[in-house]
Amino acid sequence: MPEHFDVIIIGTGAGGGTLLNRIVPSGKRILVLERGPFLPREKDNWSYHGSFKYYSSETMYNKAGGEIHPGFCYYVGGNTKVYGAALFRLREKDFEKFRHKDGYSPEWPLKYRDFESYYDEAEVLYQVHGKAGEDPTDPPRKKEYPFPPISHEPRIKEVFEILKARGMKPYPAPMGVRLNEAMMHLSPCIRCDTCDGYPCMVHAKSDADVSAVRPVMQEPNITLVTEAKVLRLHTSASGREVTGVVADVKGEQIMFTGDIVVVSCGAVNSSALLLRSGNDKHPNGLANNSSGLVGRNLMKHVLGSLVGVSTLKANPSKFQKTMAINDFYWGEPGYEFPMGNIQLMGKTVIEGLRGYEDKYAPLSIEEVARNSIDWWLTTEDLPDPNNHVRVEGDQRIVIDYIENNSEPFDRLVERWKGILKEIGCGCHIVPQANYFAPKSGYFTTKMPMHSLGHQVGTCKFGEDPKTSVLDLNCRAYDVDNLYVVDGSFFVSSGAVNPTLTIIANALRVGDHILNRLGTSRCEDADGPVSYSPSVQLKSIQAQPEPVLAQ
Numbered sequence: 001m002p003e004h005f006d007v008i009i010i011g012t013g014a015g016g017g018t019l020l021n022r023i024v025p026s027g028k029r030i031l032v033l034e035r036g037p038f039l040p041r042e043k044d045n046w047s048y049h050g051s052f053k054y055y056s057s058e059t060m061y062n063k064a065g066g067e068i069h070p071g072f073c074y075y076v077g078g079n080t081k082v083y084g085a086a087l088f089r090l091r092e093k094d095f096e097k098f099r100h101k102d103g104y105s106p107e108w109p110l111k112y113r114d115f116e117s118y119y120d121e122a123e124v125l126y127q128v129h130g131k132a133g134e135d136p137t138d139p140p141r142k143k144e145y146p147f148p149p150i151s152h153e154p155r156i157k158e159v160f161e162i163l164k165a166r167g168m169k170p171y172p173a174p175m176g177v178r179l180n181e182a183m184m185h186l187s188p189c190i191r192c193d194t195c196d197g198y199p200c201m202v203h204a205k206s207d208a209d210v211s212a213v214r215p216v217m218q219e220p221n222i223t224l225v226t227e228a229k230v231l232r233l234h235t236s237a238s239g240r241e242v243t244g245v246v247a248d249v250k251g252e253q254i255m256f257t258g259d260i261v262v263v264s265c266g267a268v269n270s271s272a273l274l275l276r277s278g279n280d281k282h283p284n285g286l287a288n289n290s291s292g293l294v295g296r297n298l299m300k301h302v303l304g305s306l307v308g309v310s311t312l313k314a315n316p317s318k319f320q321k322t323m324a325i326n327d328f329y330w331g332e333p334g335y336e337f338p339m340g341n342i343q344l345m346g347k348t349v350i351e352g353l354r355g356y357e358d359k360y361a362p363l364s365i366e367e368v369a370r371n372s373i374d375w376w377l378t379t380e381d382l383p384d385p386n387n388h389v390r391v392e393g394d395q396r397i398v399i400d401y402i403e404n405n406s407e408p409f410d411r412l413v414e415r416w417k418g419i420l421k422e423i424g425c426g427c428h429i430v431p432q433a434n435y436f437a438p439k440s441g442y443f444t445t446k447m448p449m450h451s452l453g454h455q456v457g458t459c460k461f462g463e464d465p466k467t468s469v470l471d472l473n474c475r476a477y478d479v480d481n482l483y484v485v486d487g488s489f490f491v492s493s494g495a496v497n498p499t500l501t502i503i504a505n506a507l508r509v510g511d512h513i514l515n516r517l518g519t520s521r522c523e524d525a526d527g528p529v530s531y532s533p534s535v536q537l538k539s540i541q542a543q544p545e546p547v548l549a550q
């Protein structure tokens with residue numbers, strides 16, 4: 001009979017991993033169940049084709065029955081193992097009701113000021129580099145970033161200065177990489193070109209594994225079980241408490257029990273787990289009686305990449321992800337609707353272009369790889385209850401999602417193309433080859449439906465059980481000891497990458513759980529706590545290799 005735990009956390013990504021880090025100092029017995037193993041350190045970490053294997057090959061389905069391959073990363077650290085580590089705060093107005101082209105982005109029940117101190121702590125824990133005050137849309141902050149901004153490589157610096165000279169406001173992208181530019185011989189990060197979308201071979205990326213799980217996993221009150229996929233949650237006869245967590249642990253089904261159960265599987269898998277865990281007291285899925293919203297309001301951003309190529313200048317940058325632009329975040333004169341965020345993404349590498357020579361003609365793929373500057377564009381998608389995750393049978397996950405707010409995205413793409421053309425970073429592709437003078441082009445790729453990297457919103461939090469799945473502490477309204485701590489709680493998606501908000505919220509909910517466990521150290525149960533457990537500051541390098549529970 002397995003041991004009974006005080007807390008069970010399911011999943012070790014940005015939400016679950018951070019929550020674990022926060023509540024470890026309580027000394028309470030904590031079980032962590034993670035579907036994947038530790039991601040191996042090997043040469044494939046940094047190889048274009050080799051790195052594909054870290055993305056799951058599982059199949060989900062769209063409404064019409066077509067296959068979706070979301071490519072989630074199921075390892076300790078979850079999707080943060082391969083993420084791009086751009087760690088933005090939501091803007092202050094993202095927490096307010098705001099008119100968009102296709103409707104209103106709803107108001108959050110908590111505001112930026114409720115998250116601010118947790119954002120501060122999140123930036124320390126995940127070692128974020130940045131510079132305050134450069135971006136006019138930046139939310140107010142009492143503290144500077146804990147680490148200085150990452151320097152631009154020469155070609156990027158040139159573009160940064162040109163944009164500034166045009167009166168624009170480019171600013172240093174807030175990045176979670178452990179780079180020490182002052183003493184590169186001591187820097188864990190070597191500033192390479194295989195970061196965005198790849199795991200970090202030298203553990204220098206601030207992912208949830210490296211930043212949150214490993215620093216605490218030697219603590220005696222933690223039991224971490226990897227390759228433990230949770231299949232279902234059982235409740236008491238009343239349906240008010242989760243009484244059992246059933247996991248497939250390396251082929252064997254085991255039931256675990258705990259006083260508090262936290263689901264942190266990511267917005268799609270957390271809602272799927274709840275829906276799959278329905279019973280006679282929860283006929284439409286666990287925690288779904290009051291609102292019927294479990295799985296609904298899935299958001300994932302309207303996303304696209306844009307590769308600007310000019311043969312005028314090469315871009316030999318290795319780590320170019322150092323600039324972001326929010327000049328169009330809230331719209332622009334003549335267009336009052338928010339358009340979104342522009343940021344640099346990982347540099348295009350030649351291996352990713354092979355086989356697509358026709359698409360890039362008349363440019364050679366060598367020219368594209370050598371000269372491209374690569375941009376990532378994000379527009380907020382609005383929550384729509386019809387955009388939802390559902391389960392059919394025990395396994396099949398169906399994603400019904402119809403994109404909204406496409407017009408501001410398209411406008412953002414066109415505006416950015418125009419500006420890049422004007423500043424000599426490329427020009428439009430048109431069918432006539434003689435248009436290219438000098439030979440240059442653009443290639444835009446709108447992320448397809450199955451691109452779920454920015455999944456949020458399937459168990460929104462709020463003050464009314466009829467219109468939200470979770471209360472303000474991310475506890476399920478319908479189940480007393482059940483929490484959801486990952487991207488699921490989002491009310492709206494904003495137009496910046498979601499992870500820093502997931503991390504900040506996990507710290508916030510962690511404080512609530514500490515209170516509930518009777519181990520809080522804060523005076524005001526609702527206010528932010530003031531101490532930082534020293535255990536959080538342990539260096540990953542100082543840790544011995546992990547010992548796993550069998």
Ligand SMILES: Cc1cc2nc3c(=O)[nH]c(=O)nc-3n(C[C@H](O)[C@H](O)[C@H](O)COP(=O)(O)OP(=O)(O)OC[C@H]3O[C@@H](n4cnc5c(N)ncnc54)[C@H](O)[C@@H]3O)c2cc1C
Nearest residue numbers: 011013014015035078079084085086230265486487497499
């Ligand atoms: C290629 C890529 C680049 C990205 N770049 C950025 C970026 O630059 N900035 C940014 O802010 N965001 C980025 N993101 C998004 C970021 O990765 C997510 O926002 C973040 O990881 C979500 O955190 P989470 O806790 O909600 O879920 P996850 O991090 O996905 O964690 C979920 C965890 O639950 C585990 N799990 C799932 N199901 C089960 C189960 N049934 N039983 C047990 N365990 C389970 C998973 O293995 C995983 O460990 C990127 C994503 C991708 C894919």
Ligand code: SF4
Nearest residue numbers: 189190192195200205
């Ligand atoms: S740039 Fe730094 S953090 Fe990113 S993969 Fe390379 S070494 Fe790791």
